[in-house]
Amino acid sequence: MAVVEVNLGKDSYNIHIGAGILSELGQLxxxxxxxxxxxxxxxxxxxxxxxxVVVETLRQAGFSPRxxxxxxxxxxxxxxxxxxxxxAAIEEGLDRRSPIVALGGGVVGDLAGFVAATYLRGVPFIQxxxxxxxxxxxxxxxxxxxxxxxxxxxxxxxxxxxxxxxDTAVLxxxxxxxxxxxxxxxxxxxxxxxxxxxxxxxxxSNAILAMDNNVLTAIISRSCRIKADIVEQDARxxxxxxxxxxxxxxxxxxxxxxxxxxxxHGEAVAIGxxxxxxxxxxxxxxxPEVVENVCGTIRRFxxxxxxxxxxxxxxxxxxxxxKKVIGGKINWILLRSVGEVQVHSDVPEQIVSRVLAxxx
Ligand code: NAD
Ligand code: ZN
Numbered sequence: 376m377a378v379v380e381v382n383l384g385k386d387s388y389n390i391h392i393g394a395g396i397l398s399e400l401g402q403l404x405x406x407x408x409x410x411x412x413x414x415x416x417x418x419x420x421x422x423x424x425x426x427x428v429v430v431e432t433l434r435q436a437g438f439s440p441r442x443x444x445x446x447x448x449x450x451x452x453x454x455x456x457x458x459x460x461x462x463a464a465i466e467e468g469l470d471r472r473s474p475i476v477a478l479g480g481g482v483v484g485d486l487a488g489f490v491a492a493t494y495l496r497g498v499p500f501i502q503x504x505x506x507x508x509x510x511x512x513x514x515x516x517x518x519x520x521x522x523x524x525x526x527x528x529x530x531x532x533x534x535x536x537x538x539x540x541x542d543t544a545v546l547x548x549x550x551x552x553x554x555x556x557x558x559x560x561x562x563x564x565x566x567x568x569x570x571x572x573x574x575x576x577x578x579x580s581n582a583i584l585a586m587d588n589n590v591l592t593a594i595i596s597r598s599c600r601i602k603a604d605i606v607e608q609d610a611r612x613x614x615x616x617x618x619x620x621x622x623x624x625x626x627x628x629x630x631x632x633x634x635x636x637x638x639x640h641g642e643a644v645a646i647g648x649x650x651x652x653x654x655x656x657x658x659x660x661x662x663p664e665v666v667e668n669v670c671g672t673i674r675r676f677x678x679x680x681x682x683x684x685x686x687x688x689x690x691x692x693x694x695x696x697x698k699k700v701i702g703g704k705i706n707w708i709l710l711r712s713v714g715e716v717q718v719h720s721d722v723p724e725q726i727v728s729r730v731l732a733x734x735x
Pocket of ligand 1: 421447479480481483508512515545546550553
């Protein structure tokens with residue numbers, strides 16, 4: 376069991392991490408002055424496996440929970456689904472001190488968090504992330520959102536949970552491809568902030584892939600700590616938080632350029648991290664071994680290194696359309712070495728073209 380404290384003044388909260396702690400959720404929630412009514416939001420996949428355990432632990436702790444399961448997948452992060460959740464909250468009579476619990480991956484976390492942030496101008500929010508990506512990334516940082524038909528995450532807020540409970544044992548039922556996708560973000564944390572952690576991930580790769588709960592607890596808590604350190608200094612996302620975008624500039628172009636179908640987010644990030652490492656090398660900032668280290672690690676965790684079926688030119692045009700590109704300038708998060716990043720907005724077009732040609 377590990378606890379990561381996220382220090383954000385009056386919005387501070389703890390992340391509890393351990394194998395089997397799902398059944399302690401109700402007990403952990405008793406420390407707050409919540410009213411008994413609670414809305415548990417999940418999706419049909421996760422709700423079918425873990426919904427009953429969560430309802431039971433809440434009941435035992437004196438809550439009267441209502442479980443609502445949305446359709447799995449990104450399309451649930453929509454205004455229409457949010458409306459059905461507001462309806463459930465109103466019907467149940469949830470008041471300002473009634474908690475909304477997100478039980479699921481990043482989709483459920485973002486959606487339930489958005490509803491918690493807006494229902495009655497904000498009710499208590501509890502995150503129980505069940506995908507590795509949600510455990511190490513989307514449940515830390517307080518960004519909640521739904522999509523608009525014209526773009527992802529366009530309607531949202533900064534809204535911190537009061538408690539995050541991460542059960543590593545639930546990863547046993549997560550599809551392997553989703554596990555690898557989450558590992559891409561774990562690798563990212565090592566690369567941007569912690570050389571020793573990066574080596575640890577590589578050393579323990581077999582234990583990670585065999586779902587050793589102690590090692591999973593270690594890598595999840597370290598990842599949450601790294602993200603929390605950055606978020607604590609930059610809660611509203613100005614300059615510093617940008618380093619979390621390492622590998623993401625190219626990743627977003629890959630996701631858009633391949634119609635959001637061929638690669639999941641973590642796979643696109645893996646290719647994007649290789650691209651960013653190559654840019655770092657061609658800029659004369661990183662030694663060739665850094666690129667080799669990045670590629671070796673990506674390969675070890677069954678993640679892709681290149682894009683098939685999307686031309687470099689197409690990727691380049693999507694790259695310039697990224698919402699983080701301001702005035703045609705791309706802010707590149709580059710590696711000096713493993714664990715050390717630098718921001719550059721002066722990467723020449725030729726280097727970008729060369730790298731995009733190499734990864735396609
Ligand atoms: P997801 O929520 O769609 O989950 C992936 C799939 O795994 C789903 O089919 C889900 O039902 C299933 N699943 C989840 N946990 C499971 C388990 N333990 N056992 C069996 N099946 C399980 O996708 P995701 O990758 O978790 O999250 C992606 C979303 O997160 C995107 O919408 C993205 O925008 C968002 N996100 C948000 C932030 C943020 O800071 N708020 C950061 C990164 C990503
Ligand atoms: Zn990401």
